[in-house]
Amino acid sequence: MSLIRELFQQQKQILDHFFHTVDCEAIDSVLYTLSQCRGAIVLSGVGKSGLIAQKISATLVSTGTRSYFLSPSNALHGDIGNVHSDDVVICLSKSGSSQELIDLIPFIHQKTKQTIAVISKTASKLEKLCAQTVYLPVQRELCPHDLAPTSSTAIQLIFGDTLAIALMKKRGFGIEDFAANHPAGLLGRKITLRVEDVMLKGDLLPLCKSTDKLIDVLHELSMKRCGCLLIVNERRQLEGIFTDGDLRRSVQSKGAAALESTLQELMTRNAKSISPGKLALHAMQIMEEDPHRLITVLPVLEGTSLVGLLRMHDILQAGL
Secondary structure (H helix, E strand, O other), X not given: OOHHHHHHHHHHHHHHHHHHHOOXXXXXXXXXXXXXXXXXXXXXXXXXXXXXXXXXXXXXXXXXXXXXXXXXXXHOOOXXXXXOOOOEEEEEOOOOOOHHHHHHHHHHOOOOOOEEEEEOOOOOHHHHHOOXXXXXXXXXXXXXXXXXXXXXXXXXXXXXXXXXXXXXHHOOOOHHHHHHHOXXXXXXXXXXXXXXXXXXXXXXXXXXXXXXXXXXXXXXXXXXXXXXXXXXXXXXXXXXXXXXXXXXXXXXXXXXXXXXXXXHHHOEOOOOOEOOOOEHHHHHHXXXXXXXXXXXXXXXXXXXXXXXXXXXXXXXXXOO
């Protein structure tokens, strides 16, 4: 067994022990406290626990919960002024004996009584000082000397991120809210780019009528380079779709006679479609939902009227 695989297996065993022994009822109690918080959720910690506290705070903010990180040392030099009576302060410490946090808690209690200790050793000083306690069981560190914070910080992060998502779900923080907080980068494109932003429309659409013969519209299929024909009636309502794949299958089954067939005989009725206001990401999911029959083009309908065509090529070009 390779060293990495062996360490992965050890880490899995440590995490399994955590999941099997953690007190979920105690965490449920903390979740209730946080869900009732009218102020900010303040995270604090020292060393590696401090870095995890910063990450948890960032996750809370991005998922719709007011939060910030409070450095214990900076707090005693002015930053404690950011803490208000409606805030909840969460202190992360594996040992529960971080002196900086122990020195900080009495001054925090002058601001708010809502304090939570998140520790991995029972009967600690921090536990006695805080109003609530969550015990995160850590069998041992992945470090061969059981010293470097490795498994314990992973467990702290699992705890914090799970709480953040629980709060997100409780508050009904949806994808539209997420989009407002993440306008840039790949994530921003995924949750802000809409079908109407990338679809083909107007003269670029490969349109024909159900009464047209295939031989008469082959130039439309070729020139528009969309990989399909959209069959519409006089009111521009979609009646069906005819794809490059349909062309191959028609020629294979009918031979040259397929060219004299009308689109009404060859088209696929009840084609999947999407509305222009939907997310492009949602359109991509529709196209890929059947791995055995991937869709590369998707008609765009406003009500019953055809307004555009979305190609997988255009979605990929947009960077999704």
